[in-house]
Amino acid sequence: MVQKVGFRRRLSISCALLLSAALASLVLPGPSMADTALQPDEGRGVSISAFTFEPATMTVNAGEAVTWVNTDGVPHTSTGALNHQWGQVMTRGESFSYTFDTPGIYAYFCEMHPAMVGTITVVAE
Numbered sequence: 001m002v003q004k005v006g007f008r009r010r011l012s013i014s015c016a017l018l019l020s021a022a023l024a025s026l027v028l029p030g031p032s033m034a035d036t037a038l039q040p041d042e043g044r045g046v047s048i049s050a051f052t053f054e055p056a057t058m059t060v061n062a063g064e065a066v067t068w069v070n071t072d073g074v075p076h077t078s079t080g081a082l083n084h085q086w087g088q089v090m091t092r093g094e095s096f097s098y099t100f101d102t103p104g105i106y107a108y109f110c111e112m113h114p115a116m117v118g119t120i121t122v123v124a125e
């Protein structure tokens with residue numbers, strides 16, 4: 001019985017290692033991708049990396065743009081949660097900018113992976 005449990009544990013650790021190796025090869029950006037993420041063309045930058053919006057919460061002034069940059073190996077979207085005010089599919093290396101003109105709290109998510117969520121808070125200048 002004890003041996004059986006031990007075997008299962010080793011097996012699940014092996015599976016976890018294989019899975020993380022597979023995920024790492026899918027989602028790890030190259031160095032040039034990371035540079036792109038840090039220097040968006042327009043506005044403040046949100047990097048999409050390892051199925052996460054980073055930073056997940058950001059505050060900007062009204063009239064400012066936010067640029068999302070996908071550094072993952074799979075497509076993601078940035079989609080406004082309220083009536084899909086904005087929405088754009090980004091493949092690896094692609095970016096999308098949206099200008100927030102009206103103060104408020106804007107929740108957004110990835111349509112392909114709804115567990116990916118973020119919030120942009122827009123304050124009056």
Ligand SMILES: [Cu+2]
Pocket residue numbers: 051075076077110111112113116
């Ligand atoms: Cu996604």
